[in-house]
Each structure stands twice: as structure tokens, then as C-alpha cells.
Amino acid sequence: MQVTDHTRWEQPFPVRFLIVGERDDEDATGVDLLLGRCAAVEGLFADPPPPPREVLVLRGCTPGVTAGWLGSAMIRGRSDAGREHWWELLDAEVLVVGPYSADPALVNLVVSAAIGKVEDFRFAQDPCESFELVSSQDEPLTTCVLVAGLLKSRPGCTSLPVRLIGFEPTEPLRAQLDSGSQRWPAYTELWALDDTGRVMARVPTGLSIDGTSPSVLRGGLLDVDLSVSPGRLPGSAxxxxxxxxxxxxxxxxxxxxxxxxxxxxxxxxxxxxxxxxxxxxxxxxxxxxxxxxxxxxxxxxxxxxxxxxxxxxxxxxxxxxxxxxxxxxxxxxxxxxxxxxxxxxxxxxxxxxxxxxxxxxxxxxxxxxxxxxxxxxxx
Incomplete structure (x- = not known):
């Protein structure tokens, strides 16, 4: 597909984006298929919302940690078989250092944090026997017997809304939209064009369409709402x-x-x-x-x-x-x-x-x- 063939249209504003799919028929696998072009995209630079803050209680900790802000940290667990599991703590803070009733030589730590990345694969088959609080420099801060509130399912942000503004679908895509079919190409990208008409970036948005409406730009164009995985968007940076x-x-x-x-x-x-x-x-x-x-x-x-x-x-x-x-x-x-x-x-x-x-x-x-x-x- 020649991009230069699709950078001009009969509208009073420039083409800024192309939606391009990969043809999946036997004779054209891997061939680019133009699905449409549009004037603007809203939500492209969105960041996924931060995970909610939680309160964890680290029980039976070795003393030495004081109340105060920790920043980035990690809880690392070890099983009897030597397997490690870990949980990333974002913007962590030790709220309270209190007594541990089972052993006066140890303490409890009440920690507030958002839980980031988690690597607890096969925890159910090989649970941890001890836990360790580790700083962002991988420095051990304390060990503990258990962490209350740690072991639970945390659903992540599955998708973010993205809107194509002033979208002109190609005839193959328009026919599918009119029929209500959801058989989109398996792999679809948003191609951003610079002022010279050159492809500046390719964003693998997919084409999960939530709805369409007449465009705010009129001219027979559409505004199309997509759901896009947060990890595919370029983000605010x-x-x-x-x-x-x-x-x-x-x-x-x-x-x-x-x-x-x-x-x-x-x-x-x-x-x-x-x-x-x-x-x-x-x-x-x-x-x-x-x-x-x-x-x-x-x-x-x-x-x-x-x-x-x-x-x-x-x-x-x-x-x-x-x-x-x-x-x-x-x-x-x-x-x-x-x-x-x-x-x-x-x-x-x-x-x-x-x-x-x-x-x-x-x-x-x-x-x-x-x-x-x-x-x-x-x-």
C-alpha cells in the first residue's frame, strides 16, 4: 500500500491518521489493507489509571523499619522449594509500627501502597513460607512471617477509550459496519502521519469498535469509539x-x-x-x-x-x-x-x-x- 495515495481527500482539513489492517486471506497474508483515514484521534496519549491504594499488614517483622515514606519497594516471598514470588509496591508508606503479639521481639508494620506488577505464578501450588520487604535499590529492609491483604486477585485496566474523529471508512469496512459484522482484521494499526504525509508512528490499536456516530466535523464522516489496551497506547510521555x-x-x-x-x-x-x-x-x-x-x-x-x-x-x-x-x-x-x-x-x-x-x-x-x-x- 502506498501511503501517499491516501494522504489527500476532499475535506477542508488534512488527513492525520490511517487505519491499516493486515489481510488474512490465503493469497494476501501480511499485505496491508487500508480500512480508513481520519482527521484526529482523541485519547491517544492517555495513561492507564493508577492502581488503587491498599493497606497491608506485615506481621512478625524483624525490627528496624520506622514509620515514614518508602517510595518504590517490593515484597518478595520465598517458598520451601526455593521459588520466589514478588509484588511491586508503588508510593509505599509505613503508617504504623506496632507490637506482634506472638513474639515481643518482633513487630507488625502497617503499610499503605498501590500494588503494581505482580509475579505470583503458581503460588497456590508452592506458597511462601516467609516474606521480605525490599527497597527500590534491592536492599532488604525486614523479613516477616506473613502479609495480610496481599494474596488476592487485582483486576487491571483492561481497555481505554479512543475516538477517531472525522473518520472516512473504506468501502470494505463501511460494508462491514453496515452489516453489523465484527470480523475485523486480526491485526490493525493506527498510522500517524506527519505534515509531509510520511508515516511518523504505528500504534497497534486493534479495531474493537464500541460505537459510531455522525462526525462533529460533518462532511459525511464518522466519529468512531474504540476500546484499546493501555499497553498499546503511546501515553502522555x-x-x-x-x-x-x-x-x-x-x-x-x-x-x-x-x-x-x-x-x-x-x-x-x-x-x-x-x-x-x-x-x-x-x-x-x-x-x-x-x-x-x-x-x-x-x-x-x-x-x-x-x-x-x-x-x-x-x-x-x-x-x-x-x-x-x-x-x-x-x-x-x-x-x-x-x-x-x-x-x-x-x-x-x-x-x-x-x-x-x-x-x-x-x-x-x-x-x-x-x-x-x-x-x-x-x-
Whole structure:
């Protein structure tokens, strides 16, 4: 499907989004199928609601924890067979430290928190014999006999509402809508277009339609209500990144600096999406601006920019970076990378060092490149 064939229509406003499905008939599996186009989307940058707060009672704890805010933490349980189960605590606070009636040497902790991720697989077959409260730095804070209120089902947010505004369905989709059929393509994406008509992002929204109505934009268009899994939406962190990319791929280096980690991750997604296939090239010299990268995600934004220009992609983490060195993303070894302000990069990422022998993440990447025949000049 040629996107440029569908970016213009007889409306007084531009096409901003395409709905594209994957044909599932035997002769066209994997072929893109245009289902419609629209002027705007509401709810695209919504975040799932936070989980509700709960009160847990950690009974029979070793003393040492005082009342006060903990922040992010985790409860980790261990079974007799050595299996571990864990529960993530968000914005946790110890409300009260009280006596444990069964043993005066131990205490009870009343903890308020929202429960985030849970890994309690096969708990019923292999229950925990003891529990441990652990800090966000994986530092054990206390052990306890049991945790009242912990073991229960917690339904998550299953879907969020998204509305397509000013939607023009293609004839195949309109026929299905008119017939009431729900046989949508198994895999459907929302393609966001930038001002040049280029596909800026692909969001796997699916096509679970809750209802349709005449559009507020009129012109024979529809407004279509969808239910979308929260994990498929870009979320609020992506809004500023999309705004920067809306005129087209960025032209100024370092436009990602100062963004949050989540926003820089979205920057990487847009950079990967806009990448055009190009032949591998070896040799040459590239310059990495190493000051002000702030975190590992920023460092990979800087690497992509150094090798493929503003808005360039060359891996979003160490594994992806090594994949890029293998070809298909422009530069392949041997080449030279001049890493300016290498010491500043190490200082900024010092807290993220968690590698063998205490080696910094920048040094880890530099040595990985050197192993792959890239000459790294630490400037």
C-alpha cells in the first residue's frame, strides 16, 4: 500500500491518521489493507489509571523499619522449594509500627501502597513460607512471617477509550459496519502521519469498535469509539515527542535532550519507524556528543544521532546496538567513533553502573564496539 495515495481527500482539513489492517486471506497474508483515514484521534496519549491504594499488614517483622515514606519497594516471598514470588509496591508508606503479639521481639508494620506488577505464578501450588520487604535499590529492609491483604486477585485496566474523529471508512469496512459484522482484521494499526504525509508512528490499536456516530466535523464522516489496551497506547510521555516530530523528522541535533526517559524511549521508537533501508557503509569517522546525555536511553539517542544524523536510530539499548553493528542500519565496522566528553558521559551515568567489575555503561559500550572492530577515540 502506498501511503501517499491516501494522504489527500476532499475535506477542508488534512488527513492525520490511517487505519491499516493486515489481510488474512490465503493469497494476501501480511499485505496491508487500508480500512480508513481520519482527521484526529482523541485519547491517544492517555495513561492507564493508577492502581488503587491498599493497606497491608506485615506481621512478625524483624525490627528496624520506622514509620515514614518508602517510595518504590517490593515484597518478595520465598517458598520451601526455593521459588520466589514478588509484588511491586508503588508510593509505599509505613503508617504504623506496632507490637506482634506472638513474639515481643518482633513487630507488625502497617503499610499503605498501590500494588503494581505482580509475579505470583503458581503460588497456590508452592506458597511462601516467609516474606521480605525490599527497597527500590534491592536492599532488604525486614523479613516477616506473613502479609495480610496481599494474596488476592487485582483486576487491571483492561481497555481505554479512543475516538477517531472525522473518520472516512473504506468501502470494505463501511460494508462491514453496515452489516453489523465484527470480523475485523486480526491485526490493525493506527498510522500517524506527519505534515509531509510520511508515516511518523504505528500504534497497534486493534479495531474493537464500541460505537459510531455522525462526525462533529460533518462532511459525511464518522466519529468512531474504540476500546484499546493501555499497553498499546503511546501515553502522555509521547505527546511532546510527537509534537516535535509532527513537522517532519528533526533537523537540529540534540532535540531529545532534557526529555524524560519515557519520552526518549518514544523518540527511539519514532526514529526506528522513520528509518529508510539503506546499504551498509564501512569506514569513515562519526562524532558522538557525550555531554548531557543524562541516562542510558539518552546515550543511545546520541549514538543514533552520531551515526545517522538528527532523529537517527542505531539501537535503543545494548542488545539492539550490537544488532545494528551487524548491518542493516547504515554504518558497519570498521569505522571510527570519536566520543567527545567521554568522562562527562561516565559521570552522568555513574548511578546506572551495574556491570561486572563496576565497569561503567559507557565503557561497556565502548569495549563492545572495539571488540567488533570499531575504533573508539575517548576525547
Amino acid at each position: 509521547a505527546r511532546e515527542v510527537w509534537r516535535q516530530w509532527q513537522p517532519g523528522p528533526p533537523q537540529q541535533p540534540g532535540s531529545w535532550r532534557g526529555l524524560s526517559v519515557a519520552a526518549k524511549e518514544e523518540w527511539q521508537s519514532l526514529a526506528l519507524n522513520r528509518r529508510d533501508p539503506e546499504p551498509d557503509r564501512s569506514g569513515g569517522e562519526y562524532h558522538l556528543a557525550g555531554a548531557g546525555v543524562e541516562d542510558e536511553t539518552g546515550l543511545h539517542c546520541a549514538l543514533g544521532e552520531a551515526i545517522n544524523g538528527p532523529g537517527g536510530y542505531y539501537g535503543r539499548e545494548s542488545t539492539g546496538f550490537e544488532d545494528c553493528l551487524g548491518g542493516g542500519f547504515g554504518a558497519v565496522p570498521p569505522f571510527t567513533l570519536v566520543w567527545h566528553d567521554f568522562a562527562a558521559t561516565e559521570r552522568e551515568l555513574a548511578e546506572e553502573t551495574d556491570l561486572p567489575a563496576g565497569r561503567s555503561y559507557p565503557e561497556f559500550l565502548a569495549r563492545a564496539m572495539e571488540y567488533r572492530k570499531v575504533r573508539v577515540v575517548r576525547a
